[in-house]
Amino acid sequence: MTTTIYTNNEQVLMGISLQDDTRPEKNNMALHVCENPETIIQNREHLAASIGHSLQDFVCANQTHSATYYKVTAADKGRGTLRADDAIPATDALYTFEPNIVLSSFTADCVPVLFYATDSTLIGAIHSGWQGTVKEISLKTFTHLKEHEHVDLTNVRVQIGTALSQEKFEVDEDVYTKFKTLGYANDWMYFKDATQKYHIDNQQTVKKQCELAGIPAENITIENVCTFKSDSGFSYRQHKQAGRHLSFIVRK
Template sequence: MSFVLKHLRDNLWSGSLDIFPEDRLIHGFSARQGGVSPVPFDTLNMALHVGDEPSNVWENRRRYFAALGLDAERICTIRQIHGTEIVRAFRRDAGRGAHDYADALADADAVITNDSGVALMLCYADCVPVLLYDPVHNAAGIVHAGWKGSLERIAVKTLARMGEEFGTVASDVLAGIGPSIGAGCYTVGREVADRFHAAFPRYAEKIVQDQDGEIHLDLWTANTMQLIEAGLTERNIDQAGICTSCDRNFFYSYRAADGRTGRLAAVMELR
């Protein structure tokens, strides 16, 4: 299993994980080149809520989706709030949040569907995008897992919601963890570290690491271990292994930019 960052056209790049079947699912992780947004959002900012001009964001979305072979008018997105709310999208919801942030589907941090023709999209810049695909029921879920969401097991809660809505069984699910901040760049305070120790006592030492007087948090491992604990097999979980803070030529990093930057997009659409 591997992550590939591929040049699509016109300096537009998209990452993908080869664990997902291309004949059933279109997915991608955008990079920051090929758009029209000015500094500090340069250039392919995909988010409407960071201060960029909406016309720039729409043009960026249009370009990236077209390069993926998708229609940006079919975007369905949410207002991410670092919580654990999960919402189901239907084909009728295609277009929600595509042009207008206020028109997004819900205040939530994960969205699921078993309808084709609706392009699920989340925006991020360091937080972990977790993609879930159920090949048995042809259902998908996309999750925004920052430290708060990871602590509250939002990926596992999304998996459970897919079980309720679609009959998804964890052992069938394929999961992908996209580009996001790696443990080497992600330092946290003692309070956050203690909360992870309390929440994940069985494998806290793999998530929280003391290095040179600083505490580092590994959100990739936190999400991987909780998915395995929930019933996924290790071979069905793929990681990009790309740190957004380390590779700022291709990716946005909220931390590295002191909070003033664009956002990447994680996208899933069922065929």
């Protein structure tokens, strides 16, 4: 299995590609960390075909652990798919109201956030590593959608995808302090005496940001699969040269 499908209904299709030892470069989807760009494009084309789309329907961003969001239109289709230099620059959250655009997010331990509205055509994809989380990218993106795109967040469904577990996400005091300063992450942090490290649940912190924006808790699903511990996960913590998952969502 090279893909996990989270949702496939009459409105949307969304899921995440997996590490697969039978695929070239273990099914790595990232052009910025690869041995051969042509192999990555082949992997992406294989994914696209498996979900009934052309690679030219995809839109990719150059992710920089920012809190920047971008509204995608049909004119952006194909950006970042065949080469990295035409991707959406310095952006970690994509959203659109248009159909047949496959929004992408690349992760290897960071938290992928996929979302869609049940009362409009809105879909989106957010990349929230710990730096994006402390910058509150999810909270800021959903607040923007509410205030400027007039989205009713009570009708938004969120899928928080596979990421580094709290057990494996160990940090020093500087990162702990950044999360503590948020004021709402304390319930998802603990200190381990044996290693003198703090452990943080980034997925739960992102979930809280979604709730603070106005999304009901019951509308948010978390995939409890650790990228470090799972054989199908790409983990930067475990292997610095790790490939990347591609999370995707498309409005039918």
